[in-house]
């Protein structure tokens with residue numbers, strides 16, 4: 093599969109009124125996306141991570157939750173070949189996808205890496221959150237609260253209005269579970285490393301699936317090797 097096929101470009105129009113959502117994660121053989129101490133860099137190989145930059149570049153927004161922002165302080169821009177010769181993409185500033193942090197209470201600090209000049213950034217916060225420390229630094233978007241944090245449907249509506257046709261959801265597992273529970277994941281790309289962690293978070297944390305009757309079966313679209321890892325592409329059955 094080529095990069096455009098991987099992110100389901102041909103299916104984007106099927107997500108009417110909202111962006112198409114691609115949930116990507118990196119896990120171990122035992123389904124862990126982080127160790128017990130919350131470290132997760134790097135579960136998968138340099139080859140898989142380089143491919144992820146190409147996938148990011150093929151979408152218009154890279155979305156993570158505030159838990160990931162706090163744990164990893166990720167940069168989230170598409171790194172270019174100038175930064176790392178092993179990468180295959182070169183994305184100028186005006187074509188970088190939005191970096192989006194879903195951050196109900198505006199916990200992102202002014203020095204966060206996503207607030208640098210490498211790409212545009214949206215910090216999505218609650219309507220009543222105090223985000224005064226961010227106002228001059230980036231685009232702050234106000235959204236209604238939901239039980240789990242922010243209303244993810246409202247987030248997608250806001251991104252769609254800004255021209256985003258495909259979201260690259262990079263977790264973490266709590267935010268991803270909210271998207272899955274709301275029926276808002278259109279495609280899953282899992283990079284599975286031949287490794288075990290034993291404890292730590294799995295690819296989804298929380299959400300509404302309680303029993304086998306609720307299981308979300310997926311159609312397997314592709315399996316490939318990515319360096320030492322396996323890449324699985326699947327589409328949830330609706």
Ligand SMILES: NC(=O)c1ccc[n+]([C@@H]2O[C@H](COP(=O)([O-])OP(=O)(O)OC[C@H]3O[C@@H](n4cnc5c(N)ncnc54)[C@H](OP(=O)(O)O)[C@@H]3O)[C@@H](O)[C@H]2O)c1
Pocket residue numbers: 116117118119124125126130131132133135156157158159160161163164194195196197199238240241242243244262263264265266267268270293297
């Ligand atoms: N291996 C991988 O692929 C991968 C990828 C990403 C992260 N990780 C790891 O995952 C861990 C972090 O996971 P996490 O579950 O704590 O963080 P997360 O899913 O990134 O963020 C969860 C937080 O997002 C906010 N949020 C806002 N609206 C939400 C909604 N509707 N539903 C759910 N959450 C919402 C909530 O915090 P507020 O109330 O503060 O807004 C919530 O606690 C770290 O260890 C990180 O390294 C691994």
